[in-house]
Amino acid sequence: MRAENYEKSLILSRHTLRKAISLKDDNLIALSYNNIAANFDQLAESEKALFYYKKAIIYANKTNNYHLKNWISNNLGNIYCFDKREYSKGIYYYKKSLEYSIKIADSSEIAFTKLNITWAYFDIGKFNLGLPYLNYINKHYKKYEDESIIVALNMLNGMYHAHLNNTKRATFYFEKAIKLGKNGNEKSDLSFSHQEYSKFLFKIKNYKKAYENLHAYNQITDELNTEEKLKKLNIAGINLEIDEYKREIDDIKTKYKSDQQILLEKQSKNKLISIVIISILLLIIVFSYFHFQNKQLKQTNKLKNIESKIQENIITASINGQEMERKKIASFLHDNISALLSSAALHLTIFSTKNNNDSVEITKTKAILIQTHYKIRDLSHQLLPSLLARFGLFYALNDLCEMNSNSNIFFEYSSDVSAETRYNEDYEMKMYFIISELLNNIIKHSQASIAKINLKEINSELHILVEDNGVGFEIKQYPTIEGFGLNQIKARINTMEGKFTVISKPKQGTTIKIIAPIEYKAKPAV
Template sequence: MPQQARIILLFLLLLNISGLGVLAKEKMPSKKEITVLTKEACQDMKEGKFEKSLIKSRIALRFAIAIKDDNLIATIYNTIGANFDEMSEFDKAFFYYNKGLVYAKKTDNYQLKNWLYNNLGNIYCFDKKQYEKGIFYYKKSLEYSKKINDISQIVFTKLNITWAYFDIGSFDEGYNYLQFINKHHEKYGDESTIVALNMLNGMYYGHKMDIKKANRFFENAIKLGNKGKEKSDLSFSHMEYSKFLLKNRQYQKAYENLDNYNTISAALNNEEKLKKANVAGINLELDQYKREIDIIETKYQTKQQILIERQYKNKQISVIIIASLLLIIILFYFFFQNTRLKQNSKLKDIQSKIQENIINASINAQETERKKIASFLHDNISAILSSAGLHLTVFTSQNQSPPEEIIKTKSLLKEAHDKVRDLSHELMPTLLARFGLFYAVEDLCEKNSNSAIDFKYSSVIPAKIRYNEDFEMKIYFIITELLNNITKHSQASKGTVTIQENNQSLFIDINDNGKGIDTEKFEFIEGFGLNQIQARINNLNGIFSISSKLYNGTVVSIVVPVVH
């Protein structure tokens, strides 16, 4: 283990034992300090100091998780993945890149998302050989490059997409990306991609059988690759050039490039084996670090757990108290609202009863006045007019040629007598007074029938049955009002009045085949006549209901206790 790494770990352990450091007494480093440590880990990775980078990354990751900073967590996972990527531990790199992407998606850090998608695209294409997935991730990376308007990154990502398409022979799909790179690489590209760009141009023109351009680009890629430090692109250039030369039957030159490819690849493989050997040692040391750090984490988490449990209990008590208060407030509110609704309901019932009593009082007064006026007209005025007419008849019989004025007076008295009699009968029908309800209702149906509407009367109750005079009068005028409504408003051609008696109650059904009404929208208050009928029936302790549908007639049902 390098001396510097041992010193860092020993320092952290001493801090924990003494209780003076960031791991003791539940103290945490600031976000700024964690960010600095994260940047140091990234820089160590770029310099090839993978062991140091991974140690710092793990420490920074634990603190980043503790402060729940998604951006820092995703950045550290990306750095850990990049370390393993550089050490050719692609499965581990793939695992950490994916973990980083989970947290990056919770942030607005487009640059970080761009890196993670691009890194995953590299592993899918160059390690797993799953080109469709790789291209998908490259294109997601490209979306975020465009969002941050990073032209250099756009050039780099489009280079990867072009390479992936050309690797699977989709030259037409990759060509648009290649055109963009050729246009912008000089200004926004760098030396690390110039070899790959020339190789890709050679592949494209080789596919198009433009031998001159293909040779020029491949040879340029190899020339630049020999000058640079990055040998993997140079090896790929020799391989692709060899394929092109073989295709064009330049076997000697193809063999030379293939031999160069094998030589460079062998050297790269040896380097990779050395890296993996070093990685094996690093992993053993990292496991030891991890166990030691886990001990520190366990102590830290135990204290944190006690604090969390205490806070949780306090929260539970607070929640119970608050919930109880809320429940009391809600119950009190509902009790108050219920009391208020009951009071309002009682007030409405009282108002409705008062209104009904006013209507009933008015109707009773009207009916009393009807009887008085009818009686007065019949017993007094009609009798006087009859007596005067009788005297004139006697006078005219004694005088063979009575004056013309006497004859006219006699005619006027007769007319007045007939009108008074008719008015008396309207106020109080003679049939109702003399013969009872059933004769009067039957007569009422006949009188209301005409060429437009025909009313039929039906009852199994003997017509001679009599009830209380006031009761009969009230029922008669209720039926009269309902028949008038049918005649005026229903546009019916037929109507029926049916009366039955059962269990000391009178059942009256009045129906018609008219246009009907919408009972869902209908309210009694809309018609004052129906209000009066409802009030009369309520006064008789009866039940009043209307059953109707639009264009399907109406049935009015009345049930009232009989008053003998």
């Protein structure tokens, strides 16, 4: 994880967790959950990080390991304060972390935690509550050699003197924090220093310098938050493909009608001849009749088969378009709307600081903008799971099973394929959403307590087995419904030249087997 190889770190942490659970070692279980959460924290997946940190603290509280309790509590405080902006919860966990730091007499951890508590109180304008913690660090800071503590300490002193309108002292501390931050490796501390200094400069109407620091803050923040952007997708090709299918079926119907008309004319001629030579051509008329019926039946069946195939292709093209649109919308929400909301919140903060206006309406507006920003970010992750894009199909499915498991139903995931295996990006997305829909069907309709998902790779084919011990159903009676149901899944597998089999009986559970040719990831050109 420290080497930023999060994929390998997550895989190893999962293995560690399984072994820790088998050993029933609460200390190792808590540590494993904390490591998984920390990886998600580094990947900016705050919801998943919070989920696993909460699991970690449950097991840590069963032990006497105050070092671990301190570590996890501090991480929870960071999530709530920095990502959720739920300061009351964040301060609660910071204070729990402080208790454990005092118990283990770790002066460095005590300093870090008191810095966090000071920042949390100062960020919500409760300077009187944060001041005792700041005074403690100012008194003892000389014994700390950690550069991040010194940078943060100067920034917090600058914030406090800015609150007191002490321009000289505030300027001294802010500029010292920025100077130390530039010489160090903690870009986040330097970013916060520029941000808080810009707020103070706006307050004292030094607008030029304020904008210089605001620009520095934005530049550093952009560097910290740079992520690989999703490729822009265009579904125009899919729409053209659907139109082509429609034209194809219209041409086939037209040709069929023409053939039918020709045959009717032949039949009419045969009838006229039969009137003249009934005895001779009776057999010919009968033969012609049956020949016509047979040909018409074959053409009808052929047309039905073609229409069925075209319908399957249309369904697949439509679903491909939906998935491409998911990626496009997720990228747009994450890279554009979310950034605009963050910028709007920042400028509103600067405006209120500049005009000494802390009205209830402005405070509520800032809270709404921040809340909307996090909701849009969560929505973009729902539209396109970041684990799927970053780590691949098998890791995303493992996580999907674990996240959907609860006290009512347990999803058991197994695979003979290495979790590091990657296929073609579109192929991984198709298989992920197909399996996700099958799991949703189990949750909604099966009333099962256990479901098993197994994946194997055999002869360049992916074999997927999904079983549950639910109520089952009569296969002949399941309806064709709008949306991405069993019939739509079957149609899509057929267009991939795969196989889709459903085995189910009432009160005997359901088994679904899928065999799909693998589309491997293209090798880069040499």
